[in-house]
Amino acid sequence: MSVTATAQGVEPQRMSFAIMRNGQQIGQHDITISSDEGTTTVNFRTEIQVKVMFINAYSFTYAGREVWAGNHFKSFVSQTNDNGASHSVNASAGADRVAIAADGARMDAPKNTVPSSFWNLDFVNRTDFFHTETGKLMKLNVTDMGNEIGR
Numbered sequence: 001m002s003v004t005a006t007a008q009g010v011e012p013q014r015m016s017f018a019i020m021r022n023g024q025q026i027g028q029h030d031i032t033i034s035s036d037e038g039t040t041t042v043n044f045r046t047e048i049q050v051k052v053m054f055i056n057a058y059s060f061t062y063a064g065r066e067v068w069a070g071n072h073f074k075s076f077v078s079q080t081n082d083n084g085a086s087h088s089v090n091a092s093a094g095a096d097r098v099a100i101a102a103d104g105a106r107m108d109a110p111k112n113t114v115p116s117s118f119w120n121l122d123f124v125n126r127t128d129f130f131h132t133e134t135g136k137l138m139k140l141n142v143t144d145m146g147n148e149i150g151r
Helices: 121-125
Strands: 004-006 009-011 013-022 024-036 039-052 055-070 072-082 085-093 097-102 103-111 126-131 137-139
Touching: 055 103, 097 126, 103 126
Parallel strands: none
Antiparallel strands: 004 009, 013 024, 024 039, 039 055, 055 072, 072 085, 085 097, 097 103, 126 137
16 A cells, blocks of 8 residues: 655545445445655544344444554554444564553464554565454465456
8 A cells, every 4th residue: 555745744645435234335445555754653443333124233433543654563552343242452562572452352463463454565475364354374375376457
């Protein structure tokens, strides 16, 4: 991802995605990436609301923030409400590990572990992640399957 330099500094990059279900927009996912003096901050916001006959059948809200220094993960914090179930995740990178606190539980992860937010194309070269909503550790591998033309 790149950001655009302006006379006042660096202008944040903003992306918004509509979340669709059966042809109807039920939510939105927003990402804002800003950089300042080698530090990149990525903010996420997701809101989903599914209504059935004007009744709220499901709701989901998520807010997260990542901080990076160059290509090095520094910290992460998120709050999620998944239809009434609340989750919070805090993570910080140390010299030899990533300390993760999720819903009251604490754990240490390998130092190369990063959030599973996938905003950065460099993530395809990584294998150690933690889930941004629950803090659970995940091992992932990406395989290039070629290009696909969308509909």
